[in-house]
Amino acid sequence: xxxxxxxxxxxxxxxxxxxxxxxxxxxxxxxxxxxxxxxxxxxxxxxxxxxxxxxxxxxxxxxxxxxxxxxxxxxxxxxxxxxxxxxxxxxxxxxxxxxxxxxxxxxxxxxxxxxxxxxxxxxxxxxxxxxxxxxxxxxxxxxxxxxxxxxxxxxxxxxxxxxxxxxxxxxxxxxxxxxxxxxxxxxxxxxxxxxxxxxxxxxxxxxxxxxxxxxxxxxxxxxxxxxxxxxxxxxxxxxxxxxxxxxxxxxxxxxxxxxxxx
Amino acid sequence: xxxxxxxxxxxxxxxxxxxxxxxxxxxxxxxxxxxxxxxxxxxxxxxxxxxxxxxxxxxxxxxxxxxxxxxxxxxxxxxxxxxxxxxxxxxxxxxxxxxx
Numbered sequence: 074x075x076x077x078x079x080x081x082x083x084x085x086x087x088x089x090x091x092x093x094x095x096x097x098x099x100x101x102x103x104x105x106x107x108x109x110x111x112x113x114x115x116x117x118x119x120x121x122x123x124x125x126x127x128x129x130x131x132x133x134x135x136x137x138x139x140x141x142x143x144x145x146x147x148x149x150x151x152x153x154x155x156x157x158x159x160x161x162x163x164x165x166x167x168x169x170x171x172x173x174x175x176x177x178x179x180x181x182x183x184x185x186x187x188x189x190x191x192x193x194x195x196x197x198x199x200x201x202x203x204x205x206x207x208x209x210x211x212x213x214x215x216x217x218x219x220x221x222x223x224x225x226x227x228x229x230x231x232x233x234x235x236x237x238x239x240x241x242x243x244x245x246x247x248x249x250x251x252x253x254x255x256x257x258x259x260x261x262x263x264x265x266x267x268x269x270x271x272x273x274x275x276x277x278x279x280x281x282x283x284x285x286x287x288x289x290x291x292x293x294x295x296x297x298x299x300x301x302x303x304x305x306x307x308x309x310x311x312x313x314x315x316x317x318x319x320x321x322x323x324x325x326x327x328x329x330x331x332x333x334x335x
Numbered sequence: 336x337x338x339x340x341x342x343x344x345x346x347x348x349x350x351x352x353x354x355x356x357x358x359x360x361x362x363x364x365x366x367x368x369x370x371x372x373x374x375x376x377x378x379x380x381x382x383x384x385x386x387x388x389x390x391x392x393x394x395x396x397x398x399x400x401x402x403x404x405x406x407x408x409x410x411x412x413x414x415x416x417x418x419x420x421x422x423x424x425x426x427x428x429x430x431x432x433x434x435x
Contacts, residue, residue, distance in 0.1 A: 117377035228373070
């Protein structure tokens with residue numbers, strides 16, 4: 074009998090679902106960032122992006138392994154390598170192709186700001202000690218990601234004519250994918266009920282404030298919220314970009330399921 | 336080509352880190368960065384990834400005044416024949432020894 078057998082089934086399911094949602098966001102984001110390795114605009118920024126990618130994949134790995142421990146059926150690698158796109162619970166924002174450096178920075182800033190407020194809130198909400206410990210550890214890294222991406226938004230926005238245009242285009246293009254950050258479905262509500270997740274809708278004003286202030290300081294225009302917003306990736310209805318990403322990420326493990334690092 | 340388009344490389348910064356509280360800062364290497372804040376972040380990402388220290392300084396490389404190889408003779412050779420400048424000729428007082 075594992076220690077998790079004492080937790081009611083509904084709560085267990087809600088915890089696994091929450092862990093997988095958080096982990097999938099971070100794994101897919103980390104993979105997109107890892108695509109910059111060797112292609113960064115400068116050696117130093119190449120390293121910085123690879124660092125953030127590693128942080129993200131590390132966060133995902135710890136969340137997956139906790140989910141695996143609770144479920145007791147699979148190991149952490151199963152979640153990353155043996156699920157298909159319809160099973161992935163990440164939001165669409167994070168699976169979009171990496172684009173140019175501006176696009177990567179705009180996405181990083183939007184997601185780091187969201188993660189910062191989500192984690193800060195979750196630490197005060199979550200009862201589960203192991204989960205809370207992970208969040209506290211991850212938050213330190215998120216603070217750095219937020220600082221790094223924010224500084225880049227300021228420099229690109231208030232930089233040259235070209236950098237200004239590129240980062241403005243990136244925010245305009247990405248904006249329709251920001252709505253999903255604050256979508257709540259039944260699974261989220263069940264998790265909120267068990268003190269395992271935050272009411273993300275209530276976090277939006279804080280997120281909006283830091284985005285608005287930063288974009289204004291960077292001489293950029295905040296895109297209009299009153300536009301079509303993409304939704305449904307969290308429930309498995311992904312864009313056409315996730316499939317090719319997973320193909321590349323998973324093929325080695327699927328072709329050689331028993332491969333080991335030697 | 337205009338002068339501006341040739342000069343696309345970011346300035347160089349020397350990086351120093353402090354391994355522990357109270358220890359002197361040590362030179363780690365250098366990074367390219369557009370300004371001081373980014374130099375600090377690049378230094379963190381390049382030289383502080385393995386728990387190397389608790390503090391970082393970055394200094395614009397062109398702000399450092401260095402001795403030249405030709406200075407080596409007049410600067411350093413005179414010290415070679417002055418062993419009395421080293422402290423090993425003095426016995427350490429007992430009170431100091433005890434405190435060690």
